[in-house]
Amino acid sequence: MTMTxxxxxxxxxxxxxxxxTELGGERTLLHIDRILLHExxxxxxxxxxxxxxxxxxxxxxxxxxxxxTVDTRPTRSEDPRAPSGSVFIDxxxxxxxxxxxxxxxxxxxxxxxxxxxxxEQGIVLPGSTVVCPDSHTCTLGGIGALAWGIGSTxxxxxxxxxxLVRPWPRRMQVRFDGRLSAGVSAKDLVLALxxxxxxxxxxxxxxxxxxxxxxxxxxxxxxxxxxMAVEFGAWTGLVAPDDTTIEWIAGRPFAPGGALWDRAVAHxxxxxxxxxxxxxxxxxxxxxxxxxxVTWGTNPGQTVAIDQPVPDPxxxxxxxxxxxxxxxxxxxxxxxxxxLAGTPIEAAFIGSCTNSRLPDLREAAAVLxxxxxxxxxxxxxxxxxxxxxxxxxxxxxxxVFTEAGFExxxxxxxxxxxxxADDFGGARRVISTTNRNFEGRQGPGVRTHLASPATxxxxxxxxxxxxxxxxxxx
Amino acid sequence: xxxxTRIEGIAAPLMRPDIxxxxxxxxxxxxxxxxxxxxxxxxxxxxxxxATRRENPDFVLNRTPFxxxxxxxxxxxxGCGSSREMxxxxxxxxxxxxxxxxxxxxxxxxxxxxxxxxPVELPEADVQALAAAAEAAPxxxxxxxxxxxxxxxxxxxxxxxxxAGERDCLIAGLDAIDLTWRHRAAIEAFQxxxxxxxxxxxxxx
Ligand code: SF4
Numbered sequence: 177m178t179m180t181x182x183x184x185x186x187x188x189x190x191x192x193x194x195x196x197t198e199l200g201g202e203r204t205l206l207h208i209d210r211i212l213l214h215e216x217x218x219x220x221x222x223x224x225x226x227x228x229x230x231x232x233x234x235x236x237x238x239x240x241x242x243x244x245t246v247d248t249r250p251t252r253s254e255d256p257r258a259p260s261g262s263v264f265i266d267x268x269x270x271x272x273x274x275x276x277x278x279x280x281x282x283x284x285x286x287x288x289x290x291x292x293x294x295x296e297q298g299i300v301l302p303g304s305t306v307v308c309p310d311s312h313t314c315t316l317g318g319i320g321a322l323a324w325g326i327g328s329t330x331x332x333x334x335x336x337x338x339x340l341v342r343p344w345p346r347r348m349q350v351r352f353d354g355r356l357s358a359g360v361s362a363k364d365l366v367l368a369l370x371x372x373x374x375x376x377x378x379x380x381x382x383x384x385x386x387x388x389x390x391x392x393x394x395x396x397x398x399x400x401x402x403x404m405a406v407e408f409g410a411w412t413g414l415v416a417p418d419d420t421t422i423e424w425i426a427g428r429p430f431a432p433g434g435a436l437w438d439r440a441v442a443h444x445x446x447x448x449x450x451x452x453x454x455x456x457x458x459x460x461x462x463x464x465x466x467x468x469x470v471t472w473g474t475n476p477g478q479t480v481a482i483d484q485p486v487p488d489p490x491x492x493x494x495x496x497x498x499x500x501x502x503x504x505x506x507x508x509x510x511x512x513x514x515x516l517a518g519t520p521i522e523a524a525f526i527g528s529c530t531n532s533r534l535p536d537l538r539e540a541a542a543v544l545x546x547x548x549x550x551x552x553x554x555x556x557x558x559x560x561x562x563x564x565x566x567x568x569x570x571x572x573x574x575x576v577f578t579e580a581g582f583e584x585x586x587x588x589x590x591x592x593x594x595x596x597a598d599d600f601g602g603a604r605r606v607i608s609t610t611n612r613n614f615e616g617r618q619g620p621g622v623r624t625h626l627a628s629p630a631t632x633x634x635x636x637x638x639x640x641x642x643x644x645x646x647x648x649x650x
Numbered sequence: 651x652x653x654x655t656r657i658e659g660i661a662a663p664l665m666r667p668d669i670x671x672x673x674x675x676x677x678x679x680x681x682x683x684x685x686x687x688x689x690x691x692x693x694x695x696x697x698x699x700x701a702t703r704r705e706n707p708d709f710v711l712n713r714t715p716f717x718x719x720x721x722x723x724x725x726x727x728x729g730c731g732s733s734r735e736m737x738x739x740x741x742x743x744x745x746x747x748x749x750x751x752x753x754x755x756x757x758x759x760x761x762x763x764x765x766x767x768x769p770v771e772l773p774e775a776d777v778q779a780l781a782a783a784a785e786a787a788p789x790x791x792x793x794x795x796x797x798x799x800x801x802x803x804x805x806x807x808x809x810x811x812x813x814a815g816e817r818d819c820l821i822a823g824l825d826a827i828d829l830t831w832r833h834r835a836a837i838e839a840f841q842x843x844x845x846x847x848x849x850x851x852x853x854x855x
Contacts, residue, residue, distance in 0.1 A: 193848075197836040201815045205833055207840055209851045217734065219683035230827065236854065260681040267683050299854060311733040311757055327735035327761035328685075329826075337830045339837060343813060375668055376727045380756045409727060411756050432850035440850045475668050496725060500667055596678035614672045614731065616695055 183450025186416040187347045187382045190322045190447060194305050202343045208334050210237055210300055212308035213277070214290050215268035216244035221309055221331040222271035232275050233338040239299055240272045240279035241290040248558050248590040248598070250583065254282065258595035275335075286429075288561025288587040291315040291529035295399065296561055298428025302417035302444040307334050311406045312529050312611065317414030318399030320421055320447060322382070324412040345411055348378065348457040349449070351387035354464025359645040361539065362397035363531060363609065363628035365389065366404040367469035369461055371479035378410025381457060384449060385415050389463035395424040396533040403530045404611050407476040417444045468644055471613045471626040472516050473504035478613075480516055482631070482643045488512035507615055508623050509605075517641050519625075522603035523554040524636035525618075526629050527585075528592040531609035532560030536629040537568050541576040543633035543647055549581035550639025554603050556583045558590040580637070594619040607635045653823030654766045657747045657793040659720025661802075662710050663781035669724060670731030671758060675740045677732075688736050689743030711744070715788045723781045724751040726774065729758025738765045748793045750800070752777050763816050764826065768795060770810045779803065795821055 196205040213221065218240060225231070232238055245261035247253050256262050272279045280286040286297055291312055294300040302320030307313060309331040316323035326334065334340050352365055370377065385401055393401065398415045405413030415421075422441055425431050432440045467481040478501070480487065489505065489512060492498035505512060510519070526532070526540050537559065549555045557577050559565035565587055568574060574584045591598060592610045594617065600606055605623045609632050613624040625641060634644040679691040696709045705712045711719065722741070728751040729737060738761045741749070748768040762769040770793065772780075783789050783803055791802035795817060800808040819826065830837075845852050 196840040197833050199815060201813055203813065203815045205830065205836070207837075207844065210854075216680075220685060220735075223683065224685070228827070237852075259678070263681075264683055301850070304851060309733055309735075311731065313733075325733040325757050327733055327738070327757060327764065329735060329764040330760060333827050333830065336827050337837065338841075339830060341815075341826065341830065375730065376753060380753075406757075409730065409755070430854045432853075436850045436853070440848075443848065475670075496665065496667060503666075593672075593677050596681075612670075612672070612731065614670050616676060617672055620695075 182454035183452040185347050185449045185453040185455065186384055186414070186447050187322065187345065190303050190305070193303065196339055199341060203341050204344060205339050206305060206342050208307055208338055208340055209304040210239070210306040211331070211334050212290050212294055212306065212313070213238065213240045213272070214244055214310060215242050215264045217309035217328055217331070219264055219267040219271055221328040221335065222275055224328065224332045225335055226271070226274070230332070230336045232277065232335045235276040237338065238277045238335060239294065240268065240277050241293055242268070242279065242281055242287060243289045244589045245595055246282060246588040248585045248588040250585055252586040258597055261595065285562050285566070288563065289529045289532065289589055291399070291403065292532060292560030292564065295319045296428065296563055298425055298431030301425065301431065301440070302421055303447045307331070307340065312403055314405040314410070314412040315399050315403040315529055317402035317405065317412055318395060319425070320414055320417030320444065322412065322414060325406065345382040346379065346456040348381035348383045348410070348459065349455045350383050350385050351458070351460040352385065352389035352463040353387045353460060354389055354462050355392060356389055356463050356466065359630060360466050360468055361628045361630065362393055362400040364466055364469045365463060366401050367471065367476065367479045367626065368466050370404065370408050370477045371469065372461060373459060375407060375475050375477040376409035378405060378408035379457065380409065380411050383410045383413040385413055386449070387460070387463070390415055391418065394535060395421055396535045399533065400530055404476065407611055416448050468628060468631050470516055470631060470641055472508060472510055473501065474507055474613055474615050476611065476613060476626060478504055482517050484516070485513050486510045486516050517643055519605070519641045521553060521605045521607050521625070521635055521640060523600040523606040524549070524632050525556050525591055525606055525608040525610065526632055527556070527558030527560065527590055528610040529560060530611040531629050532558060532564065534564050534567050536609065537564070537573050540629040540633040541573045543630050543644060544580040544582070544637065545576050547580055547637045549636045553636055553639055554600055555581055555636045556585060556591060558585040559587050562587045591618055593617055594622070607632050607641060651823045651825060652766050654747070654768060654820045655795050657720055657768060659790065660715050660718055661721040661723050661780065661784045661789045661791045662716035662719035663723045663784040664710055665723070665725045665781045667725035668727045668730055671729055671734050671737040671755070672731055674729065674737040675734065680734065680736055685739055686743070688740035692740040692744045718745065720745060721748045721750065721791050721793065722746050723777060723784055724749055726752045728754050730755035733757045735761045735765070738762055738767055742767050750777060750780060763820065766820065766823070768793065768820065770800070772808060772810055776808055779806070
């Protein structure tokens with residue numbers, strides 16, 4: 177019998193370009209092109225490295241960001257909004273300085289959320305391998321990088337050796353066919369995917385997101401899509417680079433220029449999947465049929481279309497899942513069978529590495545222009561980077577938000593997670609553009625509904641979970 | 651890293667699916683950039699009733715004999731969510747050395763291997779059987795990493811699979827960075843080639 181030759185996937189192509197050596201079994205020693213650090217997990221990593229008497233192999237390939245614990249209130253102070261947060265900030269400053277690693281500190285125009293800043297500055301490039309001790313590193317797949325989150329100890333390994341050991345990943349292709357309808361975004365696409373196949377639907381795979389709907393997405397929306405690959409249980413996700421990607425990167429501060437640019441582009445254009453590529457798994461979803469999505473429960477898979485009722489645990493496939501649904505409903509204080517749209521909210525949050533880029537802010541502003549947030553709703557918008565904030569202000573979006581009653585904040589992770597101090601001021605039910613609706617994620621007892629920026633804006637105005645398709649834009 | 655060959659002790663059942671690292675150790679509990687002091691913070695939202703750390707008597711790890719558990723029997727997708735390695739440190743510092751579940755969050759699983767905490771994947775039915783036995787009567791298990799098997803369940807010997815490289819590292823307690831430096835020549839050769847092939851990677855201004 178002859179072997180059938182199979183085409184190769186974009187993941188194989190990036191992987192192969194980074195193989196240092198095969199270690200036997202399923203394991204490979206991979207070269208790592210970029211290591212990103214932030215002040216929340218970076219200090220322990222650098223402390224471990226120093227304690228072992230080790231030094232960074234290539235400090236010029238390591239970048240540090242201040243994002244997780246920084247004060248994002250409009251009056252930003254040096255004091256972090258987390259108990260003992262200054263320990264993290266100070267320790268990160270000292271340890272990065274000692275290790276010769278550059279940091280975009282508070283006050284730097286490049287400061288912001290690591291997963292927003294690193295593509296924006298051209299630090300992360302298509303076809304590169306990128307790690308960061310942060311689970312949403314997969315966001316960077318949106319630009320065609322093979323990027324994944326690691327722990328602190330693996331981070332030490334990466335910084336010390338510029339390599340990591342990885343098992344050969346199973347490769348999955350997820351196709352989104354058709355075109356998104358008006359009012360439906362990349363966030364809805366990925367929430368629908370997780371709802372359909374479950375929070376472990378990605379099975380630890382490396383995923384290529386493909387199909388007509390993905391090709392039509394701008395880079396920022398691809399970053400949103402890949403951001404939630406980890407919430408889908410994937411190892412990582414990416415979108416193969418194309419003209420959209422290449423145009424987006426051109427001219428960014430750390431991107432290659434001159435003759436190197438042409439060589440880089442030639443390489444990036446080779447990073448595609450063959451039509452007969454050998455996928456371990458393939459999934460597909462009709463993007464054209466999707467409505468805006470909102471989570472009802474306490475994980476991102478507990479999601480329904482905005483026009484659907486809260487599901488009934490009686491329909492769960494087994495007892496364990498039924499119990500999990502019942503717990504989620506109790507925590508979220510929702511009744512099965514009731515419509516989710518119309519549920520009163522007390523706060524609205526636009527921000528995080530999922531949805532805080534300029535197009536996200538534009539989408540929300542288009543809904544908010546000439547409107548006011550409903551009485552009693554605490555509304556907060558946090559641009560993902562200082563550069564996004566400046567760009568938004570240059571086109572007057574800050575005024576649209578503040579005139580609508582939103583608080584216009586400085587860049588950082590902010591209320592994406594509760595770090596102990598900054599909170600929604602007693603609000604219990606929050607509609608949020610973030611990526612995790614886990615119990616207590618945004619504060620003790622806080623009930624989080626994940627949605628797109630447009631849905632959050634429409635809901636803030638209505639004072640209840642709302643269908644943005646019924647809120648005309650101005 | 652401490653070598654890990656055989657883990658023996660009480661198994662505690664915690665059969666919820668999708669237990670995320672925010673529950674294993676919430677962000678607000680992470681108040682130090684050190685690697686120690688996380689044991690008492692493990693599962694804080696479930697383990698304690700209030701800020702004074704009054705114990706919730708219903709939570710499994712507050713009950714006898716489970717407060718001395720060495721092995722945790724957990725639901726599907728255990729350790730999903732944030733990459734925080736403090737989740738593994740908290741489990742380890744509490745005394746847990748092995749977690750048995752149908753599947754794990756990918757980053758969490760790697761973090762376990764790096765910290766001498768053994769993640770064992772078993773089919774859902776086997777995990778259910780272990781959990782049911784642990785609920786019914788104190789269950790003392792022996793997890794043998796050399797043989798890749800778990801004993802202690804009446805009339806059953808549960809085999810599990812593990813990547814040989816990972817297993818060898820755990821058994822020998824080898825330092826992964828030292829192991830990697832054995833390939834220094836290959837790393838240097840790769841980098842020399844790569845500087846020619848992809849020079850833009852090496853000059854981020
Ligand atoms: S914005 Fe939220 S999810 Fe993103 S890196 Fe910051 S804390 Fe993590």
